[in-house]
Amino acid sequence: MNIAVIGAGYVGLITAAGMAETGHRVICVDDDLHKIEVLNSGRMPFYEPGLEDLVERNRRAKRLEFVSHIEDAVAECQAIFICVGTPTLENGEADLSSVELVARRISECARGYHLVIEKSTVPVQTGRRLQRHFGVYRKSSQFHCDVASNPEFLREGSGVEDFFHPDRIVVGVDSEKAAALLEGIYQPVLEQSFVCPIHENCASRSRVPFVITDINSAELIKHASNSFLAMKISFINMIADLCEAVGADVGKVAEAVGMDKRIGASFLRPGVGFGGSCFPKDLQAFVRVGQDAGCDFALLREVERINQRRIDLFVNKIKEELWVVRGKRIGVWGLAFKPRTDDVRSSPPLAVIRRLLAEGALVRAYDPQAMEKAKAQAPEIEYCADAYAAAQGAEAVLALTEWEEFLRLDLMKVRQIMARPLILDGRNMFSCATMAAQGFEYVDIGSGSPARKHQLGAS
Ligand code: UDX
Numbered sequence: 001m002n003i004a005v006i007g008a009g010y011v012g013l014i015t016a017a018g019m020a021e022t023g024h025r026v027i028c029v030d031d032d033l034h035k036i037e038v039l040n041s042g043r044m045p046f047y048e049p050g051l052e053d054l055v056e057r058n059r060r061a062k063r064l065e066f067v068s069h070i071e072d073a074v075a076e077c078q079a080i081f082i083c084v085g086t087p088t089l090e091n092g093e094a095d096l097s098s099v100e101l102v103a104r105r106i107s108e109c110a111r112g113y114h115l116v117i118e119k120s121t122v123p124v125q126t127g128r129r130l131q132r133h134f135g136v137y138r139k140s141s142q143f144h145c146d147v148a149s150n151p152e153f154l155r156e157g158s159g160v161e162d163f164f165h166p167d168r169i170v171v172g173v174d175s176e177k178a179a180a181l182l183e184g185i186y187q188p189v190l191e192q193s194f195v196c197p198i199h200e201n202c203a204s205r206s207r208v209p210f211v212i213t214d215i216n217s218a219e220l221i222k223h224a225s226n227s228f229l230a231m232k233i234s235f236i237n238m239i240a241d242l243c244e245a246v247g248a249d250v251g252k253v254a255e256a257v258g259m260d261k262r263i264g265a266s267f268l269r270p271g272v273g274f275g276g277s278c279f280p281k282d283l284q285a286f287v288r289v290g291q292d293a294g295c296d297f298a299l300l301r302e303v304e305r306i307n308q309r310r311i312d313l314f315v316n317k318i319k320e321e322l323w324v325v326r327g328k329r330i331g332v333w334g335l336a337f338k339p340r341t342d343d344v345r346s347s348p349p350l351a352v353i354r355r356l357l358a359e360g361a362l363v364r365a366y367d368p369q370a371m372e373k374a375k376a377q378a379p380e381i382e383y384c385a386d387a388y389a390a391a392q393g394a395e396a397v398l399a400l401t402e403w404e405e406f407l408r409l410d411l412m413k414v415r416q417i418m419a420r421p422l423i424l425d426g427r428n429m430f431s432c433a434t435m436a437a438q439g440f441e442y443v444d445i446g447s448g449s450p451a452r453k454h455q456l457g458a459s
Pocket residue numbers: 152153154155156157226229233266267268269270271272273274275276277278279337338
């Protein structure tokens with residue numbers, strides 16, 4: 001099938017390349033000429049494991065092309081996925097101006113039948129607005145369309161895997177025709193009948209659930225899913241604070257709580273809070289949706305508040321250990337909002353660093369992928385070639401993104417090159433026992449248990 005994907009960001013590019021890999025011919029559109037140039041020259045606008053190969057293979061196979069004019073794609077493609085950004089406005093609402101602009105462009109050039117699918121994360125009832133918009137602005141009387149919602153659940157850092165192995169595919173439609181078209185588009189993924197580009201020996205795979213509902217419900221499913229995951233994280237962070245206060249071990253608490261199948265172990269890792277381009281933004285937008293609908297979303301406002309306070313609490317821990325931070329050299333491991341990505345949008349590590357810089361600390365940082373993006377946001381940081389250089393002569397090292405490579409560091413060497421062997425772990429990535437055995441002062445999140453304090457030699 002010929003498919004148009006409008007927007008070559010994380011969602012658009014992964015969707016476009018994934019669709020092409022499963023046999024569709026895909027035209028991916030972006031009005032950022034530089035990005036189109038980068039993509040057509042075989043380079044990537046951002047780091048995402050497995051995506052470069054996928055894009056390159058399908059570009060060479062002529063199943064995937066990148067253009068800057070939407071008209072070219074609309075003329076050739078019946079199905080059009082809208083994957084543009086919906087950033088946050090001052091008042092917390094989602095900014096839908098890019099979605100509207102795309103809709104207007106489609107209205108101006110479309111002829112015949114099209115299925116227009118919103119994949120960007122949008123507030124409920126956006127699909128209704130799109131339908132009305134097409135009715136008002138269509139240039140040709142021949143243009144008629146179905147609007148559908150098809151929320152994505154891709155995680156940065158594992159987006160390609162999430163495209164090919166989703167927990168479910170959700171579509172919100174108003175017609176059987178639209179449902180059938182979307183089922184056809186996703187057939188290879190639903191049946192898992194493709195050669196897996198991620199796993200060499202991809203285990204036997206069961207059929208993926210295909211959830212068909214109305215447009216409003218599909219739109220809500222996305223916001224509700226992300227808000228629930230964010231709530232789980234704020235919940236365990238709240239528990240971590242209690243563990244520190246009463247002397248308990250959040251690691252054990254999370255482990256045992258997560259064993260309850262009704263709760264599940266994932267997203268119960270305490271730390272310096274959630275960041276990225278989705279959770280903070282979607283939570284704000286969903287709180288606005290609730291408010292506008294006259295519903296009490298106090299629960300989600302509390303999830304946000306707990307998350308914002310993570311930075312304060314972690315900075316207090318640093319001050320507790322260093323007393324005065326002015327003039328102190330502090331090393332930082334990790335700048336990305338999570339591992340396996342170069343994304344620093346709403347990055348908790350950068351929020352911590354900004355606080356320390358404002359108090360006159362000297363920050364030297366290292367991240368395997370995100371330093372270029374971080375430089376644009378925080379030029380005052382001293383960027384280092386590796387984790388050792390960041391630790392060199394430091395009074396403390398902050399572990400803020402749980403990159404695998406940090407777990408393979410030679411800790412003995414780290415201890416020798418630091419001015420003071422103090423590690424503050426904002427992601428509980430290290431083991432307390434190991435750090436104590438290596439002679440570090442080690443502070444993590446939520447470990448108030450006497451046993452752990454004993455291991456750390458703390459009174
Ligand atoms: C998220 C959703 O997971 C995905 O389904 C949706 O499509 C987009 O938003 P992403 O933002 O890439 O994906 O990151 P995710 O892996 O969900 O992590 C979000 C944040 O939560 C990160 O900052 C991460 O460090 C933090 N996190 C995650 C925790 O602090 N604790 C956890 O247990 C899990």
